[in-house]
Amino acid sequence: MPHRSDRSPSSPSPALPSRDALAATLRAAGCVFAEDEADMILAAANGDPCAVEAMAARRAAGLPLELVVGWAEFGGRRIVVEPGVFVPRRRTEFLVEQALALAPDASVVVDLCCGSGAVGAALAAALGGVDLHAADIDPAAVRCARRNVESLGGHVHQGDLFDALPARLRGRVDILAANVPYVPSDEIALLPAEARDHEPRVALDGGTDGLDVLRRVAARAPAWLAPNGRLLIETSPHQTPGALTALTDAGLHAELAVCEDRPARVVIGTPGGAG
Structure with a gap:
């Protein structure tokens, strides 16, 4: 057989x-x-x-x-990008473009609320040889950002906004990019499922009016910016007046840059009222 x-x-x-x-x-x-x-x-x-x-x-x-x-x-x-980390939006490229146009000779760059580190990585790649620091409160974001930032010689820190940064950067930051969460808390449920179900709430929720984190960044930014440094924060059309007010309340000269095509809005703060 x-x-x-x-x-x-x-x-x-x-x-x-x-x-x-x-x-x-x-x-x-x-x-x-x-x-x-x-x-x-x-x-x-x-x-x-x-x-x-x-x-x-x-x-x-x-x-x-x-x-x-x-x-x-x-x-x-x-x-x-990794699961549990905010996916960078193409409209945020406008923030990078504005930063490069305003501070083409920047040597110290900080990317707050960095998520994947996309903004900091794009700035460092364009500027070359900068002292780049990225920070986020979320451990998953910090792990992911290290994969994008450290290859460019940058450093990634975990912590709450400026508390995460080395003290030696105070008064020396040429570009302070902060893509803060700015969705009002009660509008999270209205987001597309891709964001609502797959991105961390801490990267989306900006508090009652969406400006809670922006105000905190603006209030402390003057102490960290170089004399001709720039603070750049993405915001939405209906939040623009409040965002500009937050910058002026912090003693910054505030202006708005708009790109209708993407669409994107960025509020820009300069210390000492300098233009």
Whole structure:
């Protein structure tokens, strides 16, 4: 009688789905830019059909694309993003552009509420050779930011706003970028599910009117800025008057920069009323 092996025949390897098939799956799940997302997933999977299947399933379940593939494009760079960390928004590139235009010779850069460290990394890459410090209160954000910042020679600190920074930076910061949380607490539930369900509340919730953290940053910024330093904070249209008031109340000269295309708004503070 022929001997039968105890081992089951090997199952055939699954085939790599075509771009069109993957895009159809994503579109059925509600992804508006299904073709572009399919390209990113296929590239991230590096030819592994099982990885494609797993990533497509996570995306269809509502996980942000950036967390599915593990990176976000920001300022011409790939920024590593991890689950539980705020995904950098492309509109925030406007804050980086304003900082570079106002302080092209900056040598000390601080990225407060840094999340993944995208803003600090973009600034350091553009300026070259800066003393870069990024800080966040969330341990997950700090771990992620280190992957993006330390390769540029930067330092990442954990703690509450300025309390996290080395004291030697007081009065020396040329660019103080603070992409603070500015969603009013009672509007968190109205956010898209990708943000509401997959990003930490601490990175979104700005208090009753969305300006709680902004006010705290503005109040302490003058002590940390260099004489010609700049504080830059992203805000929303309806919060702009309150944000500008917070800067002037702190003794800063306050102005507003607007980009209608993205859209984006950045309030800018300069110490001593200097323009």
